Amino acid sequence: MKSTYNLPQLIDNVARLSPDREAFRYLEESISYGELFEKSNQLAFHLVSIGIKKGDRIGVFMNRCLETCIAVYGILKSGAAYVPLDTSAPVVKTISIIKDCEITCLITTTTKRRKVNQLLKEQSSLNIIIGDTIKNTIPSVSWNDIFSTRVGDFVPPPILEQDLAFILYTSGSTGKPKGIMHTHYSALSLSKIASSTYDFNSDDVFGNPAPLHFDPSTFGYFVAPLVGATTVIIPDAHLKMPASLSALIAKEKITVWYSVPLMLIQLLNSGTLGKNDFSSLRWVLFAGEVFITKHLRALMKQWPHARFSNLYGPAELILCTYYHVPEPPINDKPIPIGNVWNNTEYKILDDDNNDVLPGETGQLAIRSATMMQGYWNNKALTEQSFHRVTVADGYDHVYYKTGDLTQLNCNGDLLFLGRNDRQIKLRGYRVELDEIELTLLKYADVEEVAVLVLGKDEETQQLAAVIKPGKDASIKLTHLMEFCKVQLPYYAIPKTIEVMADLPRTSSGKISRKELGKLLEEHHL
Amino acid sequence: MKKKILNYIKANLATESINELDIYENLLESGLVDSIGMIQLVLFIETEAQIKVAPEEMIINNFMTVDHILKFIASKQNSEEKQV
Numbered sequence: 001m002k003s004t005y006n007l008p009q010l011i012d013n014v015a016r017l018s019p020d021r022e023a024f025r026y027l028e029e030s031i032s033y034g035e036l037f038e039k040s041n042q043l044a045f046h047l048v049s050i051g052i053k054k055g056d057r058i059g060v061f062m063n064r065c066l067e068t069c070i071a072v073y074g075i076l077k078s079g080a081a082y083v084p085l086d087t088s089a090p091v092v093k094t095i096s097i098i099k100d101c102e103i104t105c106l107i108t109t110t111t112k113r114r115k116v117n118q119l120l121k122e123q124s125s126l127n128i129i130i131g132d133t134i135k136n137t138i139p140s141v142s143w144n145d146i147f148s149t150r151v152g153d154f155v156p157p158p159i160l161e162q163d164l165a166f167i168l169y170t171s172g173s174t175g176k177p178k179g180i181m182h183t184h185y186s187a188l189s190l191s192k193i194a195s196s197t198y199d200f201n202s203d204d205v206f207g208n209p210a211p212l213h214f215d216p217s218t219f220g221y222f223v224a225p226l227v228g229a230t231t232v233i234i235p236d237a238h239l240k241m242p243a244s245l246s247a248l249i250a251k252e253k254i255t256v257w258y259s260v261p262l263m264l265i266q267l268l269n270s271g272t273l274g275k276n277d278f279s280s281l282r283w284v285l286f287a288g289e290v291f292i293t294k295h296l297r298a299l300m301k302q303w304p305h306a307r308f309s310n311l312y313g314p315a316e317l318i319l320c321t322y323y324h325v326p327e328p329p330i331n332d333k334p335i336p337i338g339n340v341w342n343n344t345e346y347k348i349l350d351d352d353n354n355d356v357l358p359g360e361t362g363q364l365a366i367r368s369a370t371m372m373q374g375y376w377n378n379k380a381l382t383e384q385s386f387h388r389v390t391v392a393d394g395y396d397h398v399y400y401k402t403g404d405l406t407q408l409n410c411n412g413d414l415l416f417l418g419r420n421d422r423q424i425k426l427r428g429y430r431v432e433l434d435e436i437e438l439t440l441l442k443y444a445d446v447e448e449v450a451v452l453v454l455g456k457d458e459e460t461q462q463l464a465a466v467i468k469p470g471k472d473a474s475i476k477l478t479h480l481m482e483f484c485k486v487q488l489p490y491y492a493i494p495k496t497i498e499v500m501a502d503l504p505r506t507s508s509g510k511i512s513r514k515e516l517g518k519l520l521e522e523h524h525l
Numbered sequence: 526m527k528k529k530i531l532n533y534i535k536a537n538l539a540t541e542s543i544n545e546l547d548i549y550e551n552l553l554e555s556g557l558v559d560s561i562g563m564i565q566l567v568l569f570i571e572t573e574a575q576i577k578v579a580p581e582e583m584i585i586n587n588f589m590t591v592d593h594i595l596k597f598i599a600s601k602q603n604s605e606e607k608q609v
Contacts (some may be wrong), residue, residue: 063554087556236553237589238558240558240563242580244586485539485541490556
């Protein structure tokens with residue numbers, strides 16, 4: 001039996017045995033495993049021919065579309081690592097990522113031309129565009145040119161399981177982006193563990209709403225191919241129009257759905273669940289934030305034939321625990337995040353990194369095959385995020401400290417109790433409140449700032465900023481809002497900015513966010 | 526109505542600074558308006574056009590562009606007039 005130790009082999013394996021099986025689908029477009037093998041080979045050949053070497057980083061700048069899977073597998077086959085870039089992020093943010101990991105080659109589509117041109121106006125390492133021909137001084141090549149390449153007897157470079165596969169950027173509390181490095185090994189481990197946990201098979205149809213820069217996309221792009229299943233890439237438009245999304249899930253006969261809870265709540269509220277046929281759905285998986293129990297119960301009653309599972313894991317681990325919800329919860333208590341899955345162990349640590357007693361609250365630390373290699377170009381931060389248990393001199397067990405507070409309940413399930421810092425989840429996005437505050441402070445005449453989350457319900461939760469202007473300064477709020485749009489990703493832009501002559505303080509003189517929250521809630525809600 | 530909607534999107538909902546917006550710009554695919562923005566837009570239209578948008582009417586064909594939105598509003602106002 002051939003062993004599988006790198007990601008491109010996932011496609012090769014299925015393409016060899018059943019080349020006609022559908023690998024990815026996007027609305028009316030579709031690509032078989034055989035075609036994906038062929039086309040990713042062509043892209044890899046081209047990349048190698050323009051001098052891309054093993055370990056190089058290549059940017060993927062695309063909306064959800066069929067070409068994403070060719071880009072991912074073509075890059076991986078060339079020996080390079082892909083760096084998915086959020087196309088809706090501000091230009092400065094994207095450029096800082098491009099610079100941080102020295103991307104020279106960007107893969108895109110013609111629909112992103114306006115934005116790509118904006119990126120090219122900035123100083124950076126970018127010098128090759130693939131996927132669109134750009135009227136510019138730098139070389140570019142279209143997808144059609146790639147697909148008419150003759151690869152001959154091209155042999156891709158050897159790829160080891162420990163080689164870098166992709167870097168996922170997330171916001172860092174210092175304002176500098178953090179690049180989470182995953183290897184072929186950590187991603188393949190995810191594929192193996194997830195498919196055995198959920199018994200996925202080649203008849204499954206995966207619904208993949210996550211964009212590439214969001215770690216849940218690893219399910220659609222890497223778990224489904226391991227079992228030879230089909231992944232349906234959900235278009236951007238459907239994700240904003242729940243009634244259309246509902247119709248699409250039914251039409252595509254999706255069997256495995258995996259998204260943040262909010263998307264499921266929007267489906268529930270769309271008033272269409274009774275009208276469409278969801279009989280194919282067998283697994284409803286959710287992660288990324290707490291699923292409010294009353295909504296989960298309502299959804300489980302709508303889809304009694306499907307099984308529901310709560311997954312948990314920061315992007316550094318992709319995923320690590322799961323909890324199969326046995327039946328619609330009877331009360332509104334939050335459901336557990338469950339227990340660690342295969343090839344994974346955990347500790348709950350106190351502030352001094354000692355194990356807490358059973359039943360006590362502490363920070364969750366995880367050791368797993370799916371763990372990241374570290375943060376790109378940031379050894380200090382990597383080491384800071386790890387908890388080392390020395391087994392013998394020179395041999396450590398390395399745990400990732402999640403920053404999430406957990407507790408073991410009497411059934412042996414882990415409960416999620418919030419964060420131990422100021423990172424929050426807003427509609428599934430990781431948001432660092434400190435980062436937003438630091439950004440606002442960059443604006444001239446802002447002397448002090450506090451950013452907080454208002455609203456209890458995850459659907460109505462929003463960011464509010466309160467600023468204290470410098471002495472004799474007058475701040476035009478519309479200008480400040482424009483500044484935010486240029487500096488911050490859209491989900492991190494405060495919905496409201498208030499000006500106060502001074503901010504409420506605690507007895508020690510620190511800004512009292514609690515008091516401020518109360519003040520704002522009284523005013524708005 | 527056309528101007529009001531375009532101005533509202535530009536001033537309140539656009540996720541990037543834009544100078545020009547026409548009624549044929551795809552609001553959903555381009556990322557110009559995020560999902561919360563779409564909900565705000567629906568509320569705005571309900572107030573301005575004095576119509577009620579049912580959850581099952583939140584479909585791509587009604588909201589893809591400002592042009593689609595204007596046609597949707599017209600058809601709603603038409604059918605409501607007939608009912609009266």
